[in-house]
Amino acid sequence: MWRIIHQFGSPPWVYRFCDRVIPWLLPLTMLALVVGSVWGLLYAPTDYKQGDSYRIIYIHVPTAVVSLAGYYVMAFAGLVSLVWRIKLADTAMRAAAPIGAAFTAVALITGAIWGKPTWGAWWVWDARVTSMLILFFLYVGVIALFQAYENKAVAARACAILSLVGTVNIPIIYKSVDWWYSLHQPASIKFTGESAIDASMLYPLLGMIVTFYALFALLMMLNLRQMLTEEHARSSWLVKRLAH
Amino acid sequence: MSETLLSVSDVSINKGLRQLLRGVDFTVKSGEIWQLRGGNGVGKTSLLRAMAGLARVEVFGAINRCEDMLYSGHATALKGALSARDNLLSHPSGMGMPTSAEVDEALGRVKLQGYEEAKAGRLSAGQKRRVALARLFLPSGRLWLLDEPFTALDVLGVKILEERFIEHADAGGAVVFTSHQPADLGDRLNLLNLEQFSGE
Amino acid sequence: MANESSRQASNVSSGLPELNLSQFLWVQTRRHLGLLIASPGEIVNPLLFFLLVVILFPLGLGPDPEQLSLLAPGILWVVALLANLMICMRLFVDDFEDGSLEQLAMAPLPLAVAVVPQLLASWLASGVILSLVSPLFGLMLGFPLAAAPTLVASLLMGTLIMLLVGAIGAALTVGIQRGGILLALLILPLYVPILIAGTRALEEATSQGDPMVALALLGAGVTGGLVLAPVAIAAGLRVSLEL
Numbered sequence: 001m002w003r004i005i006h007q008f009g010s011p012p013w014v015y016r017f018c019d020r021v022i023p024w025l026l027p028l029t030m031l032a033l034v035v036g037s038v039w040g041l042l043y044a045p046t047d048y049k050q051g052d053s054y055r056i057i058y059i060h061v062p063t064a065v066v067s068l069a070g071y072y073v074m075a076f077a078g079l080v081s082l083v084w085r086i087k088l089a090d091t092a093m094r095a096a097a098p099i100g101a102a103f104t105a106v107a108l109i110t111g112a113i114w115g116k117p118t119w120g121a122w123w124v125w126d127a128r129v130t131s132m133l134i135l136f137f138l139y140v141g142v143i144a145l146f147q148a149y150e151n152k153a154v155a156a157r158a159c160a161i162l163s164l165v166g167t168v169n170i171p172i173i174y175k176s177v178d179w180w181y182s183l184h185q186p187a188s189i190k191f192t193g194e195s196a197i198d199a200s201m202l203y204p205l206l207g208m209i210v211t212f213y214a215l216f217a218l219l220m221m222l223n224l225r226q227m228l229t230e231e232h233a234r235s236s237w238l239v240k241r242l243a244h
Numbered sequence: 245m246s247e248t249l250l251s252v253s254d255v256s257i258n259k260g261l262r263q264l265l266r267g268v269d270f271t272v273k274s275g276e277i278w279q280l281r282g283g284n285g286v287g288k289t290s291l292l293r294a295m296a297g298l299a300r301v302e303v304f305g306a307i308n309r310c311e312d313m314l315y316s317g318h319a320t321a322l323k324g325a326l327s328a329r330d331n332l333l334s335h336p337s338g339m340g341m342p343t344s345a346e347v348d349e350a351l352g353r354v355k356l357q358g359y360e361e362a363k364a365g366r367l368s369a370g371q372k373r374r375v376a377l378a379r380l381f382l383p384s385g386r387l388w389l390l391d392e393p394f395t396a397l398d399v400l401g402v403k404i405l406e407e408r409f410i411e412h413a414d415a416g417g418a419v420v421f422t423s424h425q426p427a428d429l430g431d432r433l434n435l436l437n438l439e440q441f442s443g444e
Numbered sequence: 445m446a447n448e449s450s451r452q453a454s455n456v457s458s459g460l461p462e463l464n465l466s467q468f469l470w471v472q473t474r475r476h477l478g479l480l481i482a483s484p485g486e487i488v489n490p491l492l493f494f495l496l497v498v499i500l501f502p503l504g505l506g507p508d509p510e511q512l513s514l515l516a517p518g519i520l521w522v523v524a525l526l527a528n529l530m531i532c533m534r535l536f537v538d539d540f541e542d543g544s545l546e547q548l549a550m551a552p553l554p555l556a557v558a559v560v561p562q563l564l565a566s567w568l569a570s571g572v573i574l575s576l577v578s579p580l581f582g583l584m585l586g587f588p589l590a591a592a593p594t595l596v597a598s599l600l601m602g603t604l605i606m607l608l609v610g611a612i613g614a615a616l617t618v619g620i621q622r623g624g625i626l627l628a629l630l631i632l633p634l635y636v637p638i639l640i641a642g643t644r645a646l647e648e649a650t651s652q653g654d655p656m657v658a659l660a661l662l663g664a665g666v667t668g669g670l671v672l673a674p675v676a677i678a679a680g681l682r683v684s685l686e687l
Contacts (some may be wrong), residue, residue: 044588082679126483134636135630137629137633138575138633140629141629141630141633143631144626144629144630145616145617145626148617148620148623148626151686154683154686157683158616158683158684160681161612161616161676161679161680161683162612162613162616162630165609165612165634166634168672169634169637172637173633173634173636173637175637176637176640176641177636177640178635179640179644180640180644183644186611225505297550297687298549298550298685298687299548299686303623304493311552313550315547315550317543317546317547318543319541319542320542320543320546321542321543321544322542323479323538323542323544324478325478325482325483326475326478326479326482330475333471334471334472334474334475334478335547336475336539336544336545336547336551337547337548337550337551338463338468338471338548338551338552338553338557338558339551341464341467341468341471372632394676401663428448
C-alpha cells in the first residue's frame with residue numbers, strides 16, 4: 001500500500017504511467033465516443049413526449065455526472081497534497097480544475113439547448129441546473145485563486161484548502177437547492193423523471209457516462225503530462241525520457 | 245553555564261530562483277548578543293524570519309531553537325487607534341500577559357512616561373518604535389530575534405536598548421538582531437557578516 | 445515548501461508563566477472591539493450600505509406594497525449577504541499588513557483558537573447590530589412586524605455562519621492585492637444554502653407557516669461552522685503568511 005502511494009508521488013513514475021496509458025486510452029475513448037454518439041443519436045428510440053430533442057442527454061447527463069466527480073478528484077488531490085506535502089498532488093489538482101470547469105460548462109450549455117425546446121426557455125431555474133451553475137463557480141473560484149497568487153507553491157496550498165471547503169459544502173448546497181426547488185416548483189415545468197427511462201434509452205446513456213469518465217481521465221493525463229513537462233523541464237529523468 | 249538557545253546548521257535560503265545565502269552555520273548560547281550584518285538584500289531579514297519560523301522563502305538545512313522566543317520585525321503590530329498601554333496589554337503574541345502596572349513601568353523604561361494613554365497613531369516614528377521595544381521590558385522570551393531594532397531611535401533610545409540587551413544577556417537570555425549601524429556593545433557583541441555566506 | 449526548520453522543543457526552561465487561555469481570548473476580543481469602536485465607519489458603513497440597497501429595491505421595482513412585501517424576505521437576505529461580504533473584505537487586511545497576524549501565529553496556542561476573538565468581535569459589531577436593526581429596514585419593505593423575531597433570529601445565526609465561511613475566503617485572499625472581487629467569487633457560491641434557509645424561514649413566518657425547520661437548519665449550520673471553520677481559517681491564514 002505504502003509503495004503504491006510512494007509510486008504515485010514520483011513524477012517520473014507517473015509520467016511513464018501516462019505515457020503508457022495514453023496511447024491506448026486515447027483511441028479507445030474516441031471509439032467509444034463515436035459508438036456511443038451514434039447509438040444514442042441514431043438508434044435509441046425517439047421520446048414520445050420530447051421527440052428527438054431529448055437526445056442531448058447523451059452529452060448533457062454524462063458531463064454533469066463527471067463534472068461533479070471531477071470536483072471530488074480535485075479535492076482529493078488537494079487533501080493528499082496538504083497532508084503528505086506531495087508536490088505531484090498539487091499538479092494533479094491543477095490538472096483537474098480546468099477540465100472539470102469545462103465539463104460543467106458543457107453540461108450547462110447543453111442543458112440550456114435542451115431547455116429551449118423542452119421548457120420553452122433557454123434558462124430555467126431547475127434544481128439540477130442551479131446546482132450545476134454553483135458547481136461551475138466553485139471550479140472558477142479555485143482556478144481564479146490559483147491565478148491570483150504569484151508564488152505557485154503557496155497558490156496550490158490555498159487551492160487545496162478551498163477545494164476541501166467546497167467538498168464539505170457541495171452536499172449541503174445540493175440538498176439546499178433541491179429543497180429550495182421543491183418548495184418553489186413552478187407548475188409550468190414538468191420534468192420526465194429519470195426513473196421512468198426505458199432500457200433502450202438507458203443503456204446508451206450508461207455507456208456514455210462510462211465513456212465520459214474515460215474522457216476525463218484521458219484529458220487529465222494529457223494535462224498532467226504537459227504540466228510535468230513544464231515543471232521538470234530541467235530534470236535529468238525527463239530530459240532522458242524525451243531524448244528517447 | 246550556558247545553554248544553546250539557537251543553532252543554525254548549514255542553512256541555505258532561496259528566494260525565487262536566486263540563492264540568497266548558502267551554508268550559514270552558527271550557534272547562539274545564553275548570554276550572547278549577535279548582530280547580523282551585511283548590505284541591503286543580502287538576506288538578513290530572511291534569515292531572521294527563518295529562525296523565527298516565519299520564512300517567506302525556501303529554507304533548507306536545520307534550525308533548532310528554544311520555544312521561548314520573541315520576534316519583532318519591521319511590522320510592529322502597533323494599532324494607531326489604541327493607546328500605547330492598550331497596544332502592549334493586548335499584544336497578539338500573547339507573551340507574558342502583562343499587567344497594567346508592568347506595562348506602565350516598561351513604558352517608563354523607554355522614556356515614554358506620560359504617553360501611556362496616547363494613541364499610538366499620534367506618536368512620532370521614534371516613539372512608536374519605542375512602544376514596540378517596550379515589549380523587551382515586559383516578561384518576554386529568552387531568545388530575542390529583532391529586525392532592525394535601532395531604526396528611527398535617537399541616541400538616548402539606542403543607549404537604552406543596548407543596555408537592555410546586556411541586561412537580558414546577563415540574565416541568561418540571548419539576542420540576535422540585524423542592523424547596519426555598528427552597535428556600541430564592546431566585547432559583548434558577536435558579529436556575523438552574512439556577506440561571507442552570500443549565495444552568488 | 446521544503447521548510448525543514450524544525451521547531452524542536454529544547455530543554456531550555458521557560459521563563460514565562462503559562463499562557464492563561466481565557467484571559468488571552470478576552471484581552472484579544474477587547475482589542476478587536478476597541479479597534480472597531482475606534483473607527484466607527486467599520487460598524488456604520490455596512491449598515492448604511494444595507495439601508496441604501498434596501499432603498500434601491502422600491503425604486504427599481506416600483507412602490508407597490510403588495511409586491512414589495514412579497515419580495516421582502518429575499519431582498520433582506522440578499523442585502524444582508526452583500527453587507528457581510530463587505531465586512532469579510534476588511535476582516536484580516538489590517539492585521540496582515542501591520543504584523544499582528546504573524547505575531548498571533550507565534551502565540552503559544554493553536555491559530556484556530558487564536559482567531560476566534562477577532563471573529564467574535566467582528567460578529568458583535570456587524571452581524572448582531574445588523575440583525576437587531578433589520579426589522580426597521582423590513583418595515584420599509586412592508587415586512588410584517590409580527591415576523592420580526594424570526595427575521596432577527598435568522599439573521600443572527602445567518603450572519604455568524606456567513607462570517608465564519610467568509611473568513612475562510614478572507615484568510616485565503618488577504619495576501620493578494622485587490623483580492624476583493626476574488627473573495628466574492630470564492631464565497632458567494634458557499635453562501636447559497638444559508639440564503640435558502642434564511643429566506644425560507646422568513647417566507648414561512650410571513651405566511652403563517654412554521655419557520656422552525658429553517659431556523660433549526662441555520663442552527664445546525666452555526667454549530668458545524670463553529671467546529672469546522674476556525675480550522676479552515678487558520679489553515680488559510682498560514683497559507684497567506686506563508687508559514
